[in-house]
Amino acid sequence: MSGEKKEKPLTANRAWAYVLIGGALEIVWASGFKYDAVPGLIVIISLLVSFDLIIKATKVLPVGTTYAVFTAIGTVGTVVVESVSEGRISMLKVVLVLLLLLCIVGLKVTSGEGERR
Numbered sequence: 001m002s003g004e005k006k007e008k009p010l011t012a013n014r015a016w017a018y019v020l021i022g023g024a025l026e027i028v029w030a031s032g033f034k035y036d037a038v039p040g041l042i043v044i045i046s047l048l049v050s051f052d053l054i055i056k057a058t059k060v061l062p063v064g065t066t067y068a069v070f071t072a073i074g075t076v077g078t079v080v081v082e083s084v085s086e087g088r089i090s091m092l093k094v095v096l097v098l099l100l101l102l103c104i105v106g107l108k109v110t111s112g113e114g115e116r117r
Contacts (some may be wrong), residue, residue: 023048023073
């Protein structure tokens, strides 16, 4: 035995989990730019880990769809964080966020094998 650890190939389900986790971390680091409650070290770590997860996910998933879902999670999440912290949200912003979510779901549903890299 050479002592090398053989890495299992990344499955599509695990890659989508990476996208979800990376998107959640994007909310942390993006919110950290505005709110002092998020320490700078947490912002940097969240940023680095989120992009590492997205890079790994794009090895298996279509790049365009992966990035769109990743940024949509971050966008919706930061809008929610900002709305909660400010205590208000406009109806126009709600409609636009819902439209964004609809488009992202559409991208996910229509992503196929021919769309990879």
